[in-house]
Amino acid sequence: MGQHSGIGVLDKAVAVLTAAAANPLTLAELCAVTGLPRATAHRLAVGLEVHGLLTRDAGGRWCQGPQLAVLAAGAPDPLVRASAGVLPELRDITGESVQVYRADGLSRVCIAVAEPTSGLRDTVPLGARLPMTAGSGAQVLTAWADPAYRRAVLAQAGFTERSLDQVRRRGWAQSVAEREAGVASASAPVRSPAGEVIAAVSVSGPVDRMGRQPGVRWAQDLVAAARALTAALEPAS
Numbered sequence: 001m002g003q004h005s006g007i008g009v010l011d012k013a014v015a016v017l018t019a020a021a022a023n024p025l026t027l028a029e030l031c032a033v034t035g036l037p038r039a040t041a042h043r044l045a046v047g048l049e050v051h052g053l054l055t056r057d058a059g060g061r062w063c064q065g066p067q068l069a070v071l072a073a074g075a076p077d078p079l080v081r082a083s084a085g086v087l088p089e090l091r092d093i094t095g096e097s098v099q100v101y102r103a104d105g106l107s108r109v110c111i112a113v114a115e116p117t118s119g120l121r122d123t124v125p126l127g128a129r130l131p132m133t134a135g136s137g138a139q140v141l142t143a144w145a146d147p148a149y150r151r152a153v154l155a156q157a158g159f160t161e162r163s164l165d166q167v168r169r170r171g172w173a174q175s176v177a178e179r180e181a182g183v184a185s186a187s188a189p190v191r192s193p194a195g196e197v198i199a200a201v202s203v204s205g206p207v208d209r210m211g212r213q214p215g216v217r218w219a220q221d222l223v224a225a226a227r228a229l230t231a232a233l234e235p236a237s
Helices: 008-022 027-036 038-050 066-073 080-096 134-143 147-154 161-170 214-233
Strands: 054-056 061-066 097-104 105-114 129-131 173-176 183-191 197-206
Touching: 008 038, 008 061, 008 129, 027 038, 038 054, 061 161, 061 183, 066 129, 080 105, 080 134, 080 147, 080 197, 080 214, 097 134, 105 134, 129 134, 134 147, 134 161, 134 173, 134 183, 134 197, 183 214
Parallel strands: none
Antiparallel strands: 054 061, 097 105, 097 197, 105 129, 173 183, 183 197
16 A cells, blocks of 8 residues: 555555545445455545545546645635635525535536535535536526537526526526436525626525425525625635
8 A cells, every 4th residue: 555654544545545546446446456445445535535635426436536636736725715614504504405516617516515414415525526507506607607608508408598597687596306306406606706706606405395496495595605705705905
């Protein structure tokens, strides 16, 4: 497993991180590369995923997480830092899973998440890459994008330019069983201090709890959270 620090769990975690960050690996491959038992490798990979150091790709393979890029850049992501102070309150208000998504090409990436401690959840792993073609978060990120980007998304999406006009007018989006059967969500745009939409803050959960109009139910709290995130990005005076 490479160098040894004398701290067993640390050495094993570093071995898992190094292996998966170098090449996307299935759990079996991760065990083969590190020599760790399956249960140990899985436990450490999940722990690293919680901290954003590893994530899972569309095929379920372990790979480099978004926080590694942040650390490599040498400075914390201001929006991730702001989310740590805002998302827990939104989670406690709604009792549901909450996320912040940022556009990355024709996908959106979950850069921050807060999950309820109990009950049925819509768990979106930190670093998860979701299509921009479905879900309230995708609607928000597309609605305020430039026309060329909107056209590229709409060529594949289940929503339309007309529905995005409605999102812009009311300032939030909602979806029911659009991204995943049985899941509802609502989202609002997060703006930079200059007013540009840079992310979407979302609440998601089972339709049975969220209802068929999740935006009507949670829009006020989502917009408040989005404003709090923007305020946290303001440079200190």
